[in-house]
């Protein structure tokens with residue numbers, strides 16, 4: 326008998342879920358902004374009215390329950406009881422990752438998403454139509470970092486956000502990469518020095534430097550002191566386009582190449598190649614897009630985020646990386662999957 330192939334019935338589920346996804350996103354981002362998870366972590370389970378006064382909310386109790394129960398539905402809060410009798414507490418995930426008092430806090434990226442990106446992404450259509458950045462540089466300046474770093478609060482928020490989004494990847498890199506042939510590492514555009522700190526923690530023979538623009542140095546130094554790694558990690562200031570790069574066996578760049586257009590990406594890789602010793606290694610840690618361009622949605626959206634943030638920057642595939650690595654002279658490359666959508670692209674001199 327002839328077999329008929331049944332293609333799955335079309336359903337509107339994912340269309341509605343993603344189309345209305347900003348409701349869910351903003352509910353979580355608001356809870357982070359209110360420091361709800363930090364406040365709950367410090368106390369026994371709280372009633373809605375205790376949370377209402379701790380957060381200083383003036384909405385109706387109905388809407389307060391709706392807000393807290395939406396977070397419960399998503400698994401961000403746990404609840405015993407209902408409405409007036411309910412007691413709310415953090416879920417294990419939010420307690421570990423969204424309590425500001427814990428070193429595992431990764432809400433920095435969500436704080437920045439709420440305070441900056443949420444609004445800027447409202448102009449995605451304009452970015453696609455014009456090809457122009459939609460952030461602080463929308464009306465003139467061409468260097469996003471210069472504009473961002475004029476405000477100490479935005480600088481700190483940005484640097485903390487970078488740490489939050491990358492710490493899992495840096496930890497995985499520090500454990501998965503074979504450091505046995507190397508002694509020194511310099512992280513170019515190292516922001517809060519989190520990559521250097523993770524490598525120093527997991528690889529006791531490594532000496533690290535974190536190189537970034539001068540306003541970033543005090544934040545990096547603070548983090549290094551916090552981890553008591555001053556003897557093995559240094560924060561140094563410089564401009565990677567204008568100054569010589571630090572000398573080290575390994576040069577790393579986390580989410581740096583994606584900030585720039587192809588010409589500047591290759592210029593930076595050539596500068597890295599020239600600075601490395603023979604047998605040195607270059608490592609780019611980014612949300613590398615899969616070759617078929619149909620699996621790594623986060624990497625693809627990160628590239629759109631670069632349109633919003635820089636206008637010209639974009640994320641790329643391992644094939645793209647290989648093309649640039651071979652053009653500047655590297656002899657071989659490797660790809661190491663890290664946490665979630667990120668990978669390390671390695672190029673050996």
Ligand SMILES: C[S@@+](CC[C@H](N)C(=O)[O-])C[C@H]1O[C@@H](n2cnc3c(N)ncnc32)[C@H](O)[C@@H]1O
Pocket residue numbers: 470487488491513514515516517536537538541563564565566578579580581584
């Ligand atoms: C997208 S962030 C990435 C930070 C970090 N590497 C990470 O993976 O989270 C880009 C970093 O490059 C730094 N940066 C931008 N332009 C620079 C320049 N010309 N010289 C040195 N650092 C620069 C910024 O200050 C920022 O810390």
